[in-house]
Amino acid sequence: MKSLIQYCLVVLLLCPLLVQSCKKETESAGVSNLSLSAEVSSDGSGLVNFTASASNANRYYFNFGTSANEEGTRSTTGTISHRYTSSGTYTVKVTAYSADNKSAVVTKEISVSVNSSGEENTSPENYPGMSLIWRDEFNGSSLNTGDWTFETGTGNNGWGNNELQYYRQENVSVADGFLTITAKRESFGGREYTSSRIKTQDKKIFRYGRIDIRAKLPKGKGIWPALWMLGNNISTVSWPQSGEIDIMELVGGGPGFDNTVHGTIHYENNGTYATTGKSFSLASGDFSDKFHVFSLIWDATELKWLVDDVQFYAVNITAPAMSEFHNHFFLLFNVAVGGNWPGSPDATTILPQKMMVDYVRVFQKQ
Ligand SMILES: [Ca+2]
Numbered sequence: 256m257k258s259l260i261q262y263c264l265v266v267l268l269l270c271p272l273l274v275q276s277c278k279k280e281t282e283s284a285g286v287s288n289l290s291l292s293a294e295v296s297s298d299g300s301g302l303v304n305f306t307a308s309a310s311n312a313n314r315y316y317f318n319f320g321t322s323a324n325e326e327g328t329r330s331t332t333g334t335i336s337h338r339y340t341s342s343g344t345y346t347v348k349v350t351a352y353s354a355d356n357k358s359a360v361v362t363k364e365i366s367v368s369v370n371s372s373g374e375e376n377t378s379p380e381n382y383p384g385m386s387l388i389w390r391d392e393f394n395g396s397s398l399n400t401g402d403w404t405f406e407t408g409t410g411n412n413g414w415g416n417n418e419l420q421y422y423r424q425e426n427v428s429v430a431d432g433f434l435t436i437t438a439k440r441e442s443f444g445g446r447e448y449t450s451s452r453i454k455t456q457d458k459k460i461f462r463y464g465r466i467d468i469r470a471k472l473p474k475g476k477g478i479w480p481a482l483w484m485l486g487n488n489i490s491t492v493s494w495p496q497s498g499e500i501d502i503m504e505l506v507g508g509g510p511g512f513d514n515t516v517h518g519t520i521h522y523e524n525n526g527t528y529a530t531t532g533k534s535f536s537l538a539s540g541d542f543s544d545k546f547h548v549f550s551l552i553w554d555a556t557e558l559k560w561l562v563d564d565v566q567f568y569a570v571n572i573t574a575p576a577m578s579e580f581h582n583h584f585f586l587l588f589n590v591a592v593g594g595n596w597p598g599s600p601d602a603t604t605i606l607p608q609k610m611m612v613d614y615v616r617v618f619q620k621q
Contacts (some may be wrong), residue, residue: 461584504519519531
């Protein structure tokens with residue numbers, strides 16, 4: 256009898272261990288310890304960075320709680336950002352899957368405050384008497400190479416300006432509704448800096464219209480972001496016969512530089528090179544502080560440059576010597592490092608630097 260009791264006690268003591276070991280085995284084949292954290296941006300931009308983690312998960316699907324029929328957004332890392340466009344309380348749901356398709360779910364309630372400062376300096380999506388003929392809102396996860404081409408390498412003589420960077424595709428990202436070009440201190444191809452330059456040559460070309468580009472600019476000595484245009488006939492007639500319209504250029508470097516943009520044209524004037532332009536400075540702050548809308552209004556008579564819908568420059572283009580500006584042009588976005596105009600970065604220059612573009616929209620008269 257005593258030995259039977261002893262036997263029972265041993266079995267009873269072992270049971271939980273057996274159960275526990277069985278349970279453990281089931282868990283290790285599925286997803287466990289699923290957690291979700293959310294970092295809500297305090298700048299009113301509506302941006303929230305999510306991090307989901309779990310044991311044994313190889314993919315996550317995020318529902319941001321914006322609508323009942325929202326499709327899940329896949330992430331293999333569990334890290335993802337989402338920009339909410341209106342204030343509110345949202346229930347975020349994450350479903351994590353293991354390689355053998357076992358799943359776990361976690362939900363989290365977040366409060367997002369989207370205020371005017373996060374959305375200021377925007378432009379309308381339509382203008383009276385004009386049609387939107389092309390837009391890129393950069394809503395995908397990569398650059399649309401149906402519209403854009405990467406220009407890589409060092410160009411001739413540093414793209415004609417003794418620029419110091421090596422342009423690479425890797426310095427472009429498209430995420431969260433923004434195109435970002437990052438200038439880095441990075442040795443590549445014999446250069447000490449890398450960055451990116453993209454263009455719409457032969458893909459999206461325009462003659463007249465209104466172009467709005469909403470962007471936040473980089474800053475610092477030797478940093479030279481540009482949103483600009485060249486005549487699409489440049490490969491046959493060369494520069495400056497092609498014409499060049501610089502919608503926005505900034506040469507960084509502290510007070511008087513990081514707050515100033517330049518609108519400029521370059522062209523051929525009866526056998527000689529010609530250029531004309533004007534600057535616009537912010538009353539306070541820098542162009543790296545927040546987004547601004549840089550616009551060109553272009554018709555058969557004149558070119559007008561605007562920042563946040565305030566015109567700061569106009570050029571009459573009816574002279575025969577300005578025939579360049581009645582042809583089709585393509586867009587270029589780039590961030591140069593160094594070169595003849597800005598000079599080289601110095602000890603004050605902070606790298607990396609980013610130019611973020613929210614959108615480019617082209618309107619033409621109906
Ligand atoms: Ca956008």
